[in-house]
Amino acid sequence: MYVSSALRRMLSGLLLCSLRVAATQELRYPPNRIAVIGAGIGGTSAAYFLRQKFGKDIHIDVFEKDNVGGRLATIEMEGNHYEAGGSVIHPLNLHMKTFVKDLGLNARTPSGDLLGIYNGDEFVFQESEWFLINIIKMIWNYGLNFLRMYMWVEDILDKFMRIYRYQTFDYSFSTTESLLHAMGGDDFISKLNMTIDEAMQKSGFTQRFIDDIVVPAMRVNYGQGVKINGFVGAVSLAGTDSGLWAVAGGNKLVCSGLLYASKAQLIQGTVTSVQEKFRSTKPGNTVKLYEIGYVTDRGPGLDLYDIVIIATPLNKNLGNIEFVGFEPPIETSSGPYQQTVATFVHGRINASFFGCSKPCQFPLSEILTTDSPKLFIRSISAVSPVNPVPESDTSKASGLRVWKIFSPDVLTDQQLRQLFESYHAVKVRNWLAYPRYSPPEKIPPIKLHRAIYYLNSIEWAASAMEMSAIAAKNVALLSYHQWYGKDEHIDQEDLADRLKSEL
């Protein structure tokens, strides 16, 4: 009797013990199915990296309600296609570079245009064709501010580049803050808490330089002034570097290429809800899954997944997804997105609108603007098609070109007639383009639930193609390490020093 009850106690102890082991290792069977919501550069690169990380057997579905590419899109005008959304890529954006190479695509470099900065009355800055004249003008007007800006951005880029090394060595981060901290320490994090204006003043830039040169760069890249956070401001300034490029045929080709290479299944439909479900496999054993509700042309559908990656802004107007029955509730209302209208016009620009009286030499093909209430545009620049066609000399001589205008609102006919001497074709694309930044920035979490990840958290630090790709690789690594309990590859401190010795 005694012996057998002791034995029983021992046995049940053993059983409990093994159950506890099972509980901590609960998630360590391989996941079967992953859902990615959104087929922009974030979602498609996530699918690509998830395939690399989880291997060939896992099933990946990518949901897209609209077009593959998302904010990477072209617009067609008179038989040619032009970038209407995300257009230029920095030469040190290594993920984008690698995608283009691995997918067998080609880069194209937009032609070097002469730039002017207009304040509503006159040009505060105007590039000439002569390099030396440009340098003299820069120093005459702004002292060493240009050189200092170059070094300032260089220093930030240097730190930014560390992320590629971390990711190569399989390290991931559970929050956008810890990812930024690993790159640039407290210096990067504190940039989220101040405006680019404050950040640059602190570094000794003159107010004149900030108003004349920095504001226009923020306006063209992010449709906002220098009240945006210092990190996105620095990313925006890197966008003034030389060597910017784009993808021949259109940047969106990267998205369709990644999707194809990932062997994921594209489900053309709108995801409406995510809900947690428990399924018992055998008696006493339940697995936790997520049920995704969606609507396609053929009606509503439901599917179960182990891991869910959200690759769209969670915003009522963008990725309107309901998280059903989560306790505590999943907080999804991110801040507002900034409207930017891209207008394409084939016509002759009205040089006198920009204060150039006739007959007038107007060599500029890119005009940025300062923050002036007089102006209804943020920028206007001549653009070339994504598939380069030789520009005919006659059209150049006649001044007839395709211009891309960014403005906060849709332009009226009257405004177009002011901007152009004559025009014969107009195309408009209205975007909720990027977050409306307002430091101190509240960055949404990456991990929304046990195995739900939010890629677009990173946009609140800075929105750009490469940022989405970095976030995608991070989420692929993070979801893998969390699934298999590899904590030593999550949120590690001092990686910069620790990886120095590794080759």
Ligand SMILES: Cc1cc2nc3c(=O)[nH]c(=O)nc-3n(C[C@H](O)[C@H](O)[C@H](O)COP(=O)(O)OP(=O)(O)OC[C@H]3O[C@@H](n4cnc5c(N)ncnc54)[C@H](O)[C@@H]3O)c2cc1C
């Ligand atoms: C005018 C403009 C100019 C820009 N210029 C540049 C630039 O020069 N360089 C640069 O690097 N970046 C630029 N950007 C920013 C860049 O385009 C974005 O940061 C990037 O494309 C974001 O990609 P994403 O995949 O994260 O999001 P998105 O491209 O927005 O992808 C999200 C996708 O999810 C889909 N979706 C949403 N909700 C659902 C749902 N419920 N169910 C199914 N599908 C859903 C959407 O249809 C969309 O296709 C620019 C953006 C704009 C608008």
Ligand SMILES: *[C@@H]1O[C@H](CO)[C@@H](O)[C@H](O)[C@H]1NC(C)=O
């Ligand atoms: C940034 O601001 C937030 C909230 O305003 C605060 O909690 C945080 O400590 C600040 N961080 C830094 C590095 O200043």
Ligand SMILES: *[C@@H]1O[C@H](CO)[C@@H](O)[C@H](O)[C@H]1NC(C)=O
């Ligand atoms: C061009 O701009 C000038 C100055 O703003 C304006 O008076 C004129 O009406 C505009 N349109 C044309 C077609 O010249």
